[in-house]
Amino acid sequence: MRIRIYKGRILSFESPSTVNEYRYMVVREDGRILELSNEIPVRKGEVVDYSDYLILPGFIDTHIHLPQFYQRAKINNSLLDWLEKYIFPAEMKFSDSEFARKASKEFFAELLRNGTTTAVVYSSPHKEATEIAFQEAEKSGIRAVIGQVLMDRNGPEELLITPEKATKDIREVASRWHGSDDRLFYAVTPRFAVSCTMELMKRAAQTAKELDLYIQTHLSEQVGEIEVVKQLFPDIPTYTEVYDRAGLLSEKTIVAHAIHLSDYERELLAKRGTKIAHCPSSNFFLHSGVMNLRKQEKFELKISLGSDVAAGPFLSMLEVLRDAYYANAMTPRKAFYLLTMGGAKALGMEDRIGNFEVGKEADFVVLELEPLASINDDIDEILSKLMILGDERNVIATYVRGHALWPQR
Numbered sequence: 067m068r069i070r071i072y073k074g075r076i077l078s079f080e081s082p083s084t085v086n087e088y089r090y091m092v093v094r095e096d097g098r099i100l101e102l103s104n105e106i107p108v109r110k111g112e113v114v115d116y117s118d119y120l121i122l123p124g125f126i127d128t129h130i131h132l133p134q135f136y137q138r139a140k141i142n143n144s145l146l147d148w149l150e151k152y153i154f155p156a157e158m159k160f161s162d163s164e165f166a167r168k169a170s171k172e173f174f175a176e177l178l179r180n181g182t183t184t185a186v187v188y189s190s191p192h193k194e195a196t197e198i199a200f201q202e203a204e205k206s207g208i209r210a211v212i213g214q215v216l217m218d219r220n221g222p223e224e225l226l227i228t229p230e231k232a233t234k235d236i237r238e239v240a241s242r243w244h245g246s247d248d249r250l251f252y253a254v255t256p257r258f259a260v261s262c263t264m265e266l267m268k269r270a271a272q273t274a275k276e277l278d279l280y281i282q283t284h285l286s287e288q289v290g291e292i293e294v295v296k297q298l299f300p301d302i303p304t305y306t307e308v309y310d311r312a313g314l315l316s317e318k319t320i321v322a323h324a325i326h327l328s329d330y331e332r333e334l335l336a337k338r339g340t341k342i343a344h345c346p347s348s349n350f351f352l353h354s355g356v357m358n359l360r361k362q363e364k365f366e367l368k369i370s371l372g373s374d375v376a377a378g379p380f381l382s383m384l385e386v387l388r389d390a391y392y393a394n395a396m397t398p399r400k401a402f403y404l405l406t407m408g409g410a411k412a413l414g415m416e417d418r419i420g421n422f423e424v425g426k427e428a429d430f431v432v433l434e435l436e437p438l439a440s441i442n443d444d445i446d447e448i449l450s451k452l453m454i455l456g457d458e459r460n461v462i463a464t465y466v467r468g469h470a471l472w473p474q475r
């Protein structure tokens with residue numbers, strides 16, 4: 067088997083405070099890491115020289131909407147208004163397969179250009195467009211978890227589905243793609259409690275459980291949204307309990323935002339092992355509020371980061387890191403840990419990706435630091451510069467499983 071030796075300043079985030087540094091990473095053709103060292107490796111192979119560059123574990127975006135890709139920066143400070151005005155019409159366009167294909171292709175290429183190696187993606191409410199999203203994700207080489215958005219009320223007729231049809235669509239697409247190449251996975255994706263009946267959510271949860279699929283949805287993003295949920299489910303005390311009654315909260319569930327929670331809700335999420343995708347850029351953009359990281363961590367909730375395009379304006383997770391820092395003061399080490407290992411843990415993939423260890427799969431980003439910093443600067447200074455000033459212009463190459471996916475060759 068062919069072997070490649072990557073040479074560069076290689077950083078791996080072991081914990082929110084520990085960074086390991088290496089000079090060489092030896093990768094087998096199948097993408098496995100064979101060796102990490104500071105000395106010239108014993109194994110022989112083709113040397114890929116990134117001596118002047120930083121090599122970091124691939125960025126993991128645990129919350130992003132494919133059909134909203136072209137809707138960034140449409141300002142509005144009411145989530146429900148913004149959905150109706152810009153997002154529902156944009157998602158309707160995905161009934162056109164040709165359009166869906168073009169958008170999906172551009173979307174995954176753009177993620178790779180930004181250094182994102184794994185993305186957790188909401189498709190549109192169309193089965194066909196979701197199928198196309200999987201096909202284009204497969205071709206691009208990216209790692210992805212994708213799901214068809216489900217809604218059966220409070221939206222335009224064209225975007226609604228019946229619980230029966232939803233179950234059928236999930237089964238059909240998941241049977242083809244869940245676990246494909248051990249790189250693509252299916253997520254059951256009820257949009258949020260405002261647009262789903264209890265019956266739809268229950269059947270979605272049941273199907274996810276049967277087929278061992280991921281689940282993703284939105285939780286407690288804005289105060290106005292929470293009030294609507296209260297009106298729709300008057301017998302259930304909290305938003306989080308609505309999902310719990312439906313059976314949607316599990317260890318394979320990622321909820322986005324989770325900003326306005328009571329401690330009781332935090333405790334419940336922690337008990338179910340549910341993960342939180344923190345999307346600070348989106349929260350600032352829609353004026354949703356600021357998630358309190360310290361409180362979430364007090365309940366040992368697992369946090370990862372999401373761009374939430376298009377409520378979040380940036381595909382670059384480096385820009386999302388800056389906003390994460392503005393939302394909650396944290397060290398750059400911790401921010402990069404949340405971005406890499408935090409994402410891997412949200413997906414239960416920490417044994418395979420998230421940092422560099424022998425036996426793991428080589429997903430990584432090569433970054434140019436000039437003119438922000440110089441390659442020999444202190445680690446914390448470099449990370450701080452990247453966190454506050456970095457964006458996709460710093461990314462010079464993106465690799466998934468040892469394959470260079472960007473720039474395309």
Ligand SMILES: [Zn+2]
Nearest residue numbers: 131284322374
């Ligand atoms: Zn979202």
